[in-house]
Amino acid sequence: MPEAQTTAIPQHKPRIEVVRVASEHAEALADFFQIIWSDKASAASIRAARAAAAAANPVEPGTDIPAFAYLSDGKVLGYISTIPTRLWNGVTEHAGHWFIGFMVLPEFRGGPVGYAVLKEAMRQLGLIASMAVALPPRRLFKALGFTDYGAIANYLTLIRPARVFRALDLEALSISSVPGWAVRVFRFAQRSGLAAAAGLLGNGALIVWRTAAGGRTKALLREGMPTGPEMDGLWNRARSALAGAPVRDGAYLVWRYGASHGEKYVPIAARDATELSGIAIVRRPRDEGDPRLRGIKVATLSDILFVPDRRDVALGLLAAAERVARSMGADALLCTASHPAIASLLPRRAYLKLPGNVHFLVRDPKDEHAMPRTLADWWLTRGDANSDEV
Known part of the structure; x- marks a missing residue:
């Protein structure tokens, strides 16, 4: 009998598109967002x-915000959005x-999807900045020509030390620099009530330290x-002393932290007579908090701006932010700051320096825009690139 012949089944080759997102992609994006976010x-x-x-x-009011997607047969596999700045x-x-x-x-990570969507976004956008935490995207950004300026330092000051000492779980936080014996001693202190007593002593020590360190300013804090015009004027005065910064004018600050965000942010203004001399923005802590922190609530100093030589204004704003x-x-209150004009004052308000986890990266093709070379040259805070949720 003649041998049966087999017919090869042609393999389906998906239709790949990397597109700038438009209204017609909303259905596919909804499916993607439901998997990834909500x-x-x-x-x-x-x-x-x-x-x-x-x-x-x-x-550019009224102009579409660029976003990009990688589609396979109409299904979104990868996505990136932007904030104009x-x-x-x-x-x-x-x-x-x-x-x-x-x-x-998840099933497409490590392949060509992320690379392709970033390449298309870069082709269309030019000057780009990013705040990134995870190592894989940082590696990909660097491979595509971004300069990684390094991690921006975090600083933390305690507002209610007794509550923090009672609740803190050093084991759950997995802080490698804390030896095992110290974790055991701390746990014993919590069980015996010594941690609460230490917290009360710590609160008194903080009051003495902050009082001795100063923080008085002639500026009126409210x-x-x-x-908008006040903040435009402050930005114009501050920027002349800065080598690099995302613009913090009135339009940006109102858009980023204004009434459209409800009660999420509390702005604090410092004024000399009728002139605005500084502004700070405090973000409310999340109600649920990080499970590793066992209910400890951390507020964030999302932004701060002052003329760098006005140290009195800066200290006044920091004290007001704590209140x-x-x-x-x-x-506790978290501050992330790169510029020495901010960082140098934080110890005076009893901030502890912690390892940074947010890296700042910039892609400036052919160095066309002559951006600063070092992280300390930049005025960056936790609120940049919407990075202030902790």
């Missing part, structure tokens, strides 16, 4: 959010974008968002 995402909510973001665009290089302001929300479906954090029910 099961409540829908095409309608995505279209509405994109329209609202365009209307509120702080750099302007970057100051010590001489002039240059239009650019922050990268945010870079995600790839909660509330200043006017606001306490009124929010926070047990």
Whole structure:
């Protein structure tokens, strides 16, 4: 009998597209967002959010916010969005974008998806900055020509030491620099009540330290968002002493921290007579907190701006931020800052320096915009690139 012949089944080759997101991609994006971020995402909510973001665009009002997606047969496998910004290089302001929300479906990570979506975004955007924590995206950014300036230092000050000492779980935090014997001693102190006593002593010590370190300023400190023109004037005065910074003018600060965010942020303004001399923004702690912190609530000093030689204004704003954090029910206040004008003052307010986990990266093709060379040249805070949720 003749041998039976087998017919090869042709392999399906998916249709691959890497696109700038538009309204027609909303359905596919909704499926992706439901997997990655929220099961409540829908095409309608995505279209509405994109329209609202365009209307509120702080750099070009009414202009679409760029986002990019990798599609396979119409299904989104990878995605990245942006925030329009302007970057100051010590001489002039240059239009650019922050990268945010870079995600790839778990089963496609380590392949070409992330690389392809980043390449298309870079092709269209030019000057780009990013705040990244995880090592894989940082490696990918660097492979694509980003400069990694390093991790921005974190600083933490205690607002309610007794509560922190009672609740802190050193084992759950897995801090490698803390020896095992110290963890055991701390746990014993918590069980015996010594930690609470130490916390009360610590609170007294903090009051003495902060009082001795000063923090008085002639500036008048009040909660509330200043006017746009006031913040424009402050930014123009501050930037002349800075080698690099994301622009912090009135349009940006109102867009980033204003009334559209509800009660999430509390602005603090410092004024000399009628002139704005500084501003700080405190973010409320999350109600649930980090499970590793066992209910400890951490507020965030999301942003701060002052003329660098006005140390009195800076110390006054830091003291006011601590008072606001306490009124929010926070047990500690986190500050992330790169510039020495901020970092050098934090020990005077009893901030402890912690290892940084957020890296700052910039892609400036052909060094066209002459950006600063070192991290300390930049004025960066936790609120940049929406990185202030802790």
